[in-house]
Amino acid sequence: MAVEMNNFLPLILFCIAAIISSTVFFQRKKCGYTTKRKLPPGQLGLPFIGETMEFYEAQRINRLFEDFVELRVAKYGKIFKTSLMGLPTIGVNGAKANRFILSNKFKLVISTWPSSSVQLMGRNSIMEKHGDQHRFRRSLITSSLSCSALQSLVPKICRAVQLHLKSYWHGKENVILYCSTKLLTFTSVRVLVGDQCGARDVGDQCGARDVGKFRESSVRCSCSTDQHPWIWIFKGEESKGDNSEDVGESEHDDVMKTKKEGEELTLENVKKMEYSWEAARESMRLFPPIFGSFRKAVADIEYQGFTIPKGWKVLWTAYGTHYDGECFKNPRRYDPSRFQEFVPPYVYVPFGGGPRSCAGYQLAKFNILIFLHYVVTGYDWSLVHPQESIIMYPLPLPSQGIPIYISPKTPK
Ligand code: HEM
Numbered sequence: 001m002a003v004e005m006n007n008f009l010p011l012i013l014f015c016i017a018a019i020i021s022s023t024v025f026f027q028r029k030k031c032g033y034t035t036k037r038k039l040p041p042g043q044l045g046l047p048f049i050g051e052t053m054e055f056y057e058a059q060r061i062n063r064l065f066e067d068f069v070e071l072r073v074a075k076y077g078k079i080f081k082t083s084l085m086g087l088p089t090i091g092v093n094g095a096k097a098n099r100f101i102l103s104n105k106f107k108l109v110i111s112t113w114p115s116s117s118v119q120l121m122g123r124n125s126i127m128e129k130h131g132d133q134h135r136f137r138r139s140l141i142t143s144s145l146s147c148s149a150l151q152s153l154v155p156k157i158c159r160a161v162q163l164h165l166k167s168y169w170h171g172k173e174n175v176i177l178y179c180s181t182k183l184l185t186f187t188s189v190r191v192l193v194g195d196q197c198g199a200r201d202v203g204d205q206c207g208a209r210d211v212g213k214f215r216e217s218s219v220r221c222s223c224s225t226d227q228h229p230w231i232w233i234f235k236g237e238e239s240k241g242d243n244s245e246d247v248g249e250s251e252h253d254d255v256m257k258t259k260k261e262g263e264e265l266t267l268e269n270v271k272k273m274e275y276s277w278e279a280a281r282e283s284m285r286l287f288p289p290i291f292g293s294f295r296k297a298v299a300d301i302e303y304q305g306f307t308i309p310k311g312w313k314v315l316w317t318a319y320g321t322h323y324d325g326e327c328f329k330n331p332r333r334y335d336p337s338r339f340q341e342f343v344p345p346y347v348y349v350p351f352g353g354g355p356r357s358c359a360g361y362q363l364a365k366f367n368i369l370i371f372l373h374y375v376v377t378g379y380d381w382s383l384v385h386p387q388e389s390i391i392m393y394p395l396p397l398p399s400q401g402i403p404i405y406i407s408p409k410t411p412k
Contacts, residue, residue, distance in 0.1 A: 037300070037307035040090055042072060042080035050083025062390050064291055065319035069093065078320070079304055085114075089294070089313040092303075093320030095327065098346040100303060101295055101316050102354035106130045109295035109314055111356055126359070134355070141359040150362055151267045153191070157370050158264040160187045165374055169406060174384060178401035181371070188367050251275050252377050265370060273369045278336035280368050284350040285322045286334060287396055292317030293352070321347045379406045 045051040051068075058067035069091065072080045078093040092101055101109060110130050113121075121127055126137040143149070164184050169175055255269045294313050301308040308314060321327045327347045328338060351358035358364070375381070384403040391399045 037309075038305065039309070040079045040081045040306040041076040042082050044081065044083040044088060048086045050086065052084050055084050059291075059392050062392050062396060065317070065323055069317055069319055079306060084313070084315070087313050089315050090308045091315045091317075093317065094324065095321050095344060095346040098316055098321060098349055098353060101314055102346065102352060102356065105355055106134070108299055108301050109297055112294050112296040112313065138359060145360065145363050147267070150366060153363070154267050154270060154366060154370070155264040156191045157188060157367060158374075160184070160191050161371050161374050165378060169379065172406060174403050174405050176401040176403050178398055184371065192363070249376050252373050255373065256377050265373065270366055270369050273373065275336065276369055276372050277365065278339040280365075281339050281348070282334060282336040285328070285348060286332075287390070288318035288322060288350040289395060290350065291319065318349050321349060378409055380409055381406045
């Protein structure tokens with residue numbers, strides 16, 4: 001029996017090898033690997049695995065740019081090929097590439113999301129729709145966040161923020177900013193869908209749980225993009241060394257002076273918080289809450305003398321321009337004043353660009369500024385751990401949740 005098995009073993013191994021190599025060959029042919037056209041330089045790595053491990057490891061330690069993108073840009077140039085999660089992918093970098101990929105109206109590329117995100121958002125969500133169906137859904141969202149809609153949303157957001165601070169900051173000596181802003185994000189969403197305020201009951205459900213988790217130093221909470229900028233603004237400001245002295249406090253004081261006690265902010269007031277918005281933008285330049293995203297080529301694309309074959313993924317990242325010295329002088333330096341100069345389109349892209357750019361941009365902006373206003377006018381604050389590191393889970397998160405010391409503001 002053993003002898004018979006030995007006779008068949010080479011044949012079995014040969015068959016397995018033939019099946020694997022023909023599968024890989026046809027898979028590669030289907031994806032255009034064997035095309036005569038010129039693919040961008042780069043490595044596809046091992047079959048199926050590709051360079052996924054390098055990508056995730058770089059992302060995990062918050063060095064996606066340095067350890068993945070920058071290395072390849074230095075070696076191959078701004079457009080390179082790689083293979084991620086079993087799919088051949090072209091990485092593109094720079095404002096021109098951003099414009100090319102992000103502005104085309106579904107003719108060359110469509111957006112594509114991991115199946116987990118699709119399950120979460122649903123097959124009928126805007127992210128899964130293209131062409132007319134996308135346009136229709138997008139128009140519903142943008143009209144609900146139009147200027148007049150925002151006009152009525154601003155006082156509601158103000159009330160939600162004030163109630164949140166009263167419930168979770170009042171009388172405390174420290175708060176965990178991540179948990180606080182996360183709670184507030186839930187509340188803001190409830191305000192958006194018409195529920196006037198739910199700060200207290202949302203808090204009862206998840207506030208204590210999150211605080212406990214951070215105390216154990218195990219960051220496992222899910223998160224939305226919305227709370228990140230608040231966190232980065234606080235971190236960015238303190239990294240300058242002058243914390244609560246300069247999140248544009250004087251402009252907040254100016255707005256306060258025009259208000260009677262208890263009177264809420266208006267859209268016009270919020271628009272005047274220009275310096276704070278520069279600080280927020282700078283924070284999102286250095287730490288884009290969404291590093292970039294994937295598109296899928298729906299036709300063979302000729303770009304910069306290379307072919308991006310139909311079916312391949314295209315990865316654009318915000319780092320490709322945010323950390324480029326040609327786009328921003330001293331790109332690693334925190335300097336909100338750089339936004340006083342004109343920034344060309346597709347250079348600053350934390351909210352994406354083109355027909356798929358963030359539909360909630362204005363809402364995010366107002367949420368950030370209103371929260372900042374009530375914090376800097378109501379509290380003095382400083383970071384508990386000024387050197388706190390950022391981890392990726394899978395979006396950037398402060399490793400200890402950014403605890404801050406707070407005390408009620410002393411009148412000047
Ligand atoms: C600071 C906070 C936020 C950031 C950094 C952000 C970032 C982004 C980015 C980069 C995209 C484009 C993704 C791509 O091109 O593949 C996007 C799309 C989108 N965002 Fe945001 N977002 C934020 C807040 C919000 C809020 C508060 C809403 C809620 C209204 C929202 C709703 C959307 C929608 C609906 C899309 C899809 C648009 C489309 O496919 O046409 N975002 N966001």
